[in-house]
Amino acid sequence: GAGVSQSPSNKVTEKGKDVELRCDPISGHTALYWYRQRLGQGLEFLIYFQGNSAPDKSGLPSDRFSAERTGESVSTLTIQRTQQEDSAVYLCASSLWPRSTSYNEQFFGPGTRLTVL
Amino acid sequence: GENVEQHPSTLSVQEGDSAVIKCTYSDSASNYFPWYKQELGKRPQLIIDIRSNVGEKKDQRIAVTLNKTAKHFSLHITETQPEDSAVYFCAASVTGYQKVTFGTGTKLQVIP
Numbered sequence: 001g002a003g004v005s006q007s008p009s010n011k012v013t014e015k016g017k018d019v020e021l022r023c024d025p026i027s028g029h030t031a032l033y034w035y036r037q038r039l040g041q042g043l044e045f046l047i048y049f050q051g052n053s054a055p056d057k058s059g060l061p062s063d064r065f066s067a068e069r070t071g072e073s074v075s076t077l078t079i080q081r082t083q084q085e086d087s088a089v090y091l092c093a094s095s096l097w098p099r100s101t102s103y104n105e106q107f108f109g110p111g112t113r114l115t116v117l
Numbered sequence: 118g119e120n121v122e123q124h125p126s127t128l129s130v131q132e133g134d135s136a137v138i139k140c141t142y143s144d145s146a147s148n149y150f151p152w153y154k155q156e157l158g159k160r161p162q163l164i165i166d167i168r169s170n171v172g173e174k175k176d177q178r179i180a181v182t183l184n185k186t187a188k189h190f191s192l193h194i195t196e197t198q199p200e201d202s203a204v205y206f207c208a209a210s211v212t213g214y215q216k217v218t219f220g221t222g223t224k225l226q227v228i229p
Contacts, residue, residue, distance in 0.1 A: 033217070036217075041221070041222075042206065042219055042220065042221040042222045043219040043222075045216065045218070048216050058118070091160065105151065105163050105166070106153075106162050106163070108160040109160060109227065110159075110160055111160060
């Protein structure tokens with residue numbers, strides 16, 4: 001089947017506006033992750049969903065960031081009152097566990113490049 | 118929580134030479150260590166992983182070693198080729214708790 005998809009691929013917004021980023025995980029994957037990757041930097045963990053368990057929000061940088069996931073399907077990451085420092089590529093990943101034989105192999109989406117002017 | 122450090126941040130090698138990237142982790146409970154490769158403008162993809170019950174794993178030109186006592190693991194690429202040029206990320210996680218902590222990445226450049 002299809003891999004992880006994300007939309008939009010690119011988003012340009014003005015400072016102070018809200019944005020919503022979408023992730024469609026691989027069908028049947030129980031875990032879903034959001035990461036932020038600033039230009040030339042590493043993968044910064046934001047939030048993790050596992051089935052119906054409470055999400056791990058420990059990586060969200062401020063209360064302007066929030067995410068939702070309905071069951072084991074699509075997830076949306078919302079950034080309110082965007083700031084220039086929010087400019088980055090936002091990557092989503094999903095994994096199949098515990099049925100996977102590769103432990104926590106994560107399958108990444110192509111990312112959404114967010115530019116805040 | 119887990120902290121993963123990765124060195125070097127950049128690495129240039131001549132084509133055909135070997136490249137080694139090293140990572141250390143802090144949580145002794147971590148037992149799964151994947152490596153991801155991210156080519157320019159593309160998404161990260163898993164290239165090899167190792168579990169804590171083995172000390173070494175090899176797949177063609179790439180190998181990973183793990184020293185649980187010292188809490189460090191390394192990626193070795195032999196006979197490097199230009200297509201190996203990319204950013205490599207190490208990571209660590211605990212089975213049963215899926216949060217994965219990534220290192221800061223190593224930009225590998227293979228010079229033809």
